Amino acid sequence: MPKILITDDHAIVRTGLRTLLKEDPSMELVGEATGGYEAIELVEETNPDVLLLDLSMPDLDGIAVTKKIKPRFPDIHILILTIHEDQALIREAIRAGASGYILKRAAESELISAINILMRGDMYIDPALVRELLDETVSPPSPKGKTYETLSPRETEVLKYIVQGYTNRQIGEELKISTRTVEGHRANLCGKLGLQSRVDLVRYARKHGLIDQE
Numbered sequence: 001m002p003k004i005l006i007t008d009d010h011a012i013v014r015t016g017l018r019t020l021l022k023e024d025p026s027m028e029l030v031g032e033a034t035g036g037y038e039a040i041e042l043v044e045e046t047n048p049d050v051l052l053l054d055l056s057m058p059d060l061d062g063i064a065v066t067k068k069i070k071p072r073f074p075d076i077h078i079l080i081l082t083i084h085e086d087q088a089l090i091r092e093a094i095r096a097g098a099s100g101y102i103l104k105r106a107a108e109s110e111l112i113s114a115i116n117i118l119m120r121g122d123m124y125i126d127p128a129l130v131r132e133l134l135d136e137t138v139s140p141p142s143p144k145g146k147t148y149e150t151l152s153p154r155e156t157e158v159l160k161y162i163v164q165g166y167t168n169r170q171i172g173e174e175l176k177i178s179t180r181t182v183e184g185h186r187a188n189l190c191g192k193l194g195l196q197s198r199v200d201l202v203r204y205a206r207k208h209g210l211i212d213q214e
Helices: 011-022 036-046 062-069 087-096 108-119 127-138 153-163 168-175 179-193 198-207
Strands: 003-007 028-033 050-054 077-082 100-103
Touching (some): 003 036, 028 036, 087 100, 087 179, 100 108, 153 168, 153 198, 168 179
Parallel strands (some): 003 028, 050 077
16 A cells, blocks of 8 residues: 655645545555645655655745655655646656656546556656657757747846756745746746756856856
8 A cells, every 4th residue: 555645835735635545545645745845854754655746836846855855765756746737847857756747637546547657666647748748759859940039038037047056936036926937937948948957058058158157
């Protein structure tokens, strides 16, 4: 029986997940966290088999949580549960160590199936996303013609803070926008420039002299 830990900053989402898991006798709910740092603490306390992890949280986003947890708990299966369908975010989550990526609009039976797939040692990607992800993997878009001229003023601002090492939350505070909006801008940056990660963005900005470094 897999032990499940829920992490989401929205009470209504946690309630729905809690109800679903408690109705399934093959699942054991061992805890609920409302943010990233609390999730790390509860992983240490409960040692779950599966961590259902929201991607966007106000204190520490799901990718950052994954990066902190996986080196210390390599056997844990992290299933990202989110509204975001950006391919760049999926790739970043997987590189961070996530075992799966599922949309919050997925059917309840699909979530249970995803958990079981992870417990077998396989990876799970929401069917609504997997075809596009595979298409991009097989035939990645050419970066030709994808230059900084396509960036909006706001995207350029976000890029500046990324280069300076700001987290998504910190960028949001500086620009007075939500963390989810920051994530959307970062995904747009990757898409427009033909890049895949925060590291790629930093290298690109420095290589092309887009950001003045003090």
